[in-house]
Amino acid sequence: xxxxxxxxxxxxxxxxxxxxxxxxxxxxxxxxxxxxxxxxxxxxxxxxxxxxxxxxxxxxxxxxxxxxxxxxxxxxxxxxxxxxxxxxxxxxxxxxxxxxxxxxxxxxxxxxxxxxxxxxxxxxxxxxxxxxxxxxxxxxxxxxxxxxxxxxxxxxxxxxxxxxxxxxxxxxxxxxxxxxxxxxxxxxxxxxx
Numbered sequence: 001x002x003x004x005x006x007x008x009x010x011x012x013x014x015x016x017x018x019x020x021x022x023x024x025x026x027x028x029x030x031x032x033x034x035x036x037x038x039x040x041x042x043x044x045x046x047x048x049x050x051x052x053x054x055x056x057x058x059x060x061x062x063x064x065x066x067x068x069x070x071x072x073x074x075x076x077x078x079x080x081x082x083x084x085x086x087x088x089x090x091x092x093x094x095x096x097x098x099x100x101x102x103x104x105x106x107x108x109x110x111x112x113x114x115x116x117x118x119x120x121x122x123x124x125x126x127x128x129x130x131x132x133x134x135x136x137x138x139x140x141x142x143x144x145x146x147x148x149x150x151x152x153x154x155x156x157x158x159x160x161x162x163x164x165x166x167x168x169x170x171x172x173x174x175x176x177x178x179x180x181x182x183x184x185x186x187x188x189x190x191x192x193x
């Protein structure tokens with residue numbers, strides 16, 4: 001088992017137990033992995049692309065399936081008003097997986113703490129919106145385009161028209177103030193990312 005894979009398997013129950021609710025869903029898992037890799041440069045080796053619910057890599061779900069099969073996490077379906085989701089919690093072999101990834105988890109403990117300090121109270125919809133804003137911000141940075149709050153808001157709203165544009169702007173503004181987005185506050189000239 002390679003080191004990156006061991007790190008991923010150890011990270012899964014760690015995220016679930018450190019989440020404010022003591023568990024996470026699949027959307028949260030996907031976005032947390034994206035935020036850690038993209039915003040904190042945690043070397044997870046995923047290759048995220050933009051899909052309908054924001055940044056996505058099927059390898060995250062493959063890792064989740066492996067961790068479930070190995071009893072590192074328990075994944076149970078949960079009904080919500082208007083749909084269903086999944087509850088991911090540490091399984092019987094979580095401690096063993098965390099021990100195998102101990103060096104990695106200690107090295108990136110501060111990044112995991114940061115993740116929950118910024119995104120721990122976000123619901124699935126807000127994680128979807130925030131991760132899309134981060135993706136758009138990084139995409140604009142790579143292309144060298146101007147990245148004002150308005151530019152990011154407009155692009156995110158194009159991708160996510162089911163979110164109210166004023167709400168998108170509020171989230172983009174908040175993420176900028178928190179230093180999550182590399183775009184400059186108040187629409188000033190962009191800096192390189």
